[in-house]
Amino acid sequence: AGQGRRLREGVTVAIVGQPNVGKSTLLNALAGYEAAIVSEQAGTTRDPLREHLLLDGLPLTIVDTAGLRETDDAIEREGIRRAWQALEKAELALFLVDDREGVSDADRALLARLPAMPRLLLRNKCDLAGQAPALYPGSEGQELRLSAKAGLGLDLLVQALKAQAGLSEVGEGLFLARARHLEALDQAASHLAQARQRLTEGAHAELAAEELRLAQQALGRITGEQSSDALLGEIFRRFCIGK
Ligand code: GDP
Numbered sequence: 001a002g003q004g005r006r007l008r009e010g011v012t013v014a015i016v017g018q019p020n021v022g023k024s025t026l027l028n029a030l031a032g033y034e035a036a037i038v039s040e041q042a043g044t045t046r047d048p049l050r051e052h053l054l055l056d057g058l059p060l061t062i063v064d065t066a067g068l069r070e071t072d073d074a075i076e077r078e079g080i081r082r083a084w085q086a087l088e089k090a091e092l093a094l095f096l097v098d099d100r101e102g103v104s105d106a107d108r109a110l111l112a113r114l115p116a117m118p119r120l121l122l123r124n125k126c127d128l129a130g131q132a133p134a135l136y137p138g139s140e141g142q143e144l145r146l147s148a149k150a151g152l153g154l155d156l157l158v159q160a161l162k163a164q165a166g167l168s169e170v171g172e173g174l175f176l177a178r179a180r181h182l183e184a185l186d187q188a189a190s191h192l193a194q195a196r197q198r199l200t201e202g203a204h205a206e207l208a209a210e211e212l213r214l215a216q217q218a219l220g221r222i223t224g225e226q227s228s229d230a231l232l233g234e235i236f237r238r239f240c241i242g243k
């Protein structure tokens with residue numbers, strides 16, 4: 001059910017890191033168009049930029065943010081404040097560093113300030129570092145080497161995002177739960193508990209049967225309405241009970 005909800009509502013992912021590491025380039029690469037301004041000039045991105053994307057069936061809201069650094073520019077400072085705000089609201093942080101530099105002391109300080117949340121360390125610009133894209137377990141969880149500009153390792157990123165969203169097992173059998181399905185399951189559970197209660201209280205079989213019927217009705221709201229006869233037929237066909 002949790003997976004179903006995520007599939008419909010999406011996961012919010014914030015791209016953060018120091019200026020110039022390629023955050024906006026990554027957003028553009030994922031979006032498939034030039035949503036954000038990319039420049040060699042540090043401090044280009046100010047306002048958080050949100051894109052709603054569907055990546056290999058996974059709905060995401062990706063937020064590109066201002067590079068985190070000390071600055072005297074008042075507008076950039078406001079952008080950085082909003083970047084931290086975006087992080088607070090996100091469910092996953094993609095922390096970018098330049099693969100040529102690796103994780104610097106400044107990066108470590110920023111990582112320590114991130115809100116408690118799942119994070120993925122991305123070593124971007126692997127093309128310049130002469131490294132091949134790869135997804136591997138690092139010292140602080142999963143790490144990914146990629147090149148946003150060359151489009152290398154983006155498939156691995158999508159794979160990692162799916163795993164983070166708890167959707168790594170997505171297959172044909174995925175059940176798209178809706179709120180009313182969850183409600184029906186709750187009701188079924190409560191009727192089943194009642195039925196057990198009736199039986200332990202003093203073998204009120206007919207009252208227990210009524211609760212079981214109500215539980216079945218609740219389940220019927222998920223599976224499509226079925227009469228008890230149709231359901232019994234189905235049970236006998238599939239499980240050969242009583243034979
Ligand atoms: P941001 O400040 O983190 O948003 O960085 P940008 O996306 O604006 O990129 C800064 C500079 O790095 C730009 O000149 C990009 O073209 C360049 N860049 C970003 N990603 C890569 C990459 O994977 N490989 C290479 N070679 N250049 C990159």
Ligand code: MG
Binds near residue numbers: 036
């Ligand atoms: Mg930027």
